[in-house]
Amino acid sequence: MKILYLESRELYRRFGLNESGEIFDGALSLSLGLLSLSDFDVVVSTLYHSHSNIKWVQRARQCGVYTVLLVDGIYEWANCFENPFTKKRKIYLLDPIYHDLVFLCASSQVVGYLSLCGEDVRHMLNKSVIDRVKSDSPITAAKVDFLVATANTPYFDTYEKERLVSLLREVRLALECSGFSYLCRIPDEELRRLAGFSEESLALCGSFTEVVQECSALISTPSSVCMQAMALGKPVAQMCYRDVPMSFQTGWLIFGGSAMSETLKKMISYDDSPQRMEYQASVVREHMMGPETPEMLESAIKDAVLRRHTPQFYEPTLVDRCDFLWRPLYERFIKGTKLSRFLRH
Template identity: 30%
Template structure:
């Protein structure tokens, strides 16, 4: 089987969405398909499958739309859990008058979880397949020894926990409430928070709190017995280690990924935390069932149907845009990936702020 990945190999070294040997076994892989926008029909017909991961790339979606009309299989890979607000209230996408994964231009969409697959098949004319992104990190935890617990809880979040100022106020309120309650209880805990404003709020309450951001997440949770986090892919490696996991909910929106415990603005926070200290076997079993539902049992290529023949319906001269139109997007993305992968952390932080103004 011959597979064309539309993004560069450099991008996938940085993003770690898929593993070639696990997800595309025995496949002949080529990268940087987006640089081949001007290629003729015969170039794309040599491939059995076209794969992309960046939904917001106009170049990728253009190539995918054309290749679908040639009968070439196309596959979009999600890079983590599906989060409702990120689908429909992402400010970056709203400015572009877009919704994440709506519509999906590909024939196949690889997602975590059966519920997610059913949902996207309902709102799109596509077929969903089961997929666990490599960046979720579950495979790292196989055969790992559990270290002695030093902390009862880890309070953490995704890198960015809010989408606008209103949500910032609401999310900070519940996070600060959790932090205060942990301080009042006779428990040990640490945090893993990247938002500087939230860290400053915490340190006004407990100045010497340990913010464990320099270790890997694998090492960070190796010595905790409970994890409190907003909806994020990090729930999976925590559940894999049989750690009690509570999702922090501060949005009135559907939740695709379940955990054994929840924290919101109305439930008894102390009761929830005490329940996590001595977790019920039944709740841990529920978490395990969620984990199993989100881990694929077959490779991606095993789940696709390659029986249909490729039938070109375009003339060579009409397939892609004029040779006088020069597409800069793949080049910019390559430079962006290179800087984020190889530059010092301080520069990467500055660079992200710069490009956020122009993307």
């Protein structure tokens, strides 16, 4: 089975798909006329927002070539529908779905929602999300109470920014008033400054896994780091400052104006709330339902293609072959009569 990847090899390393025998940079080669879609059984892409990719995916489907989308990172509603980069190009991530088959790291609820489009949407254990959790680095004892973190792009407009700044400031003050130690992993320098986080608390160096293992709990905006921390067995709280659906749940939630100090104390003494930790573990398991290795992912793609292209043979009976003779008579004189009910029984 011949598979064509539309983007560069580097983009697929996050999924572990970097075999030397595969063909990458397919969109460029197709545009230059160096390759033909008819030479391939499957076309795979990972950049949904690329107009070029959408064009080649649609052409592939017209040619009867199976198409697959691999989604990087955790599904997050605001990033799909509120991101100004895609909105100004009139592209909403995964809406609509152009591919035959989609693999993404998401909850069953999100998979069900996306499947309303009628396409085949499945779970995937995203290598870029989970590999860092499964690293060989030893788990060290926590030295700090909390890690406060955000996604790389935690807000998409001025309103979200103002609400997030206010909430981060409340979190910082609650931590300091309660006497908890904390580190800050907020990439946006202006956001850190407006929320009042000092440079001494900054922890941008090293991997997220290394930093969060030094802390007892995590407070973060909706991001894949929440999933990584939950997989490491850390109590996690998402900061709620948007009015959009939450794509996945954590054991704790933090709102502005809430009894934040009490929430922080419950997170640190989470042994008193084992049910919340069990719930977090169930969320992680749900997101890990898909193929766990590149080989399993490739096998799942090939199985889907084989199922799609396996013809279903139908051998008509003699009665079926003579349908054109008796069907008009049945419809006109027998259907709906007592004789019809007798023949059915």
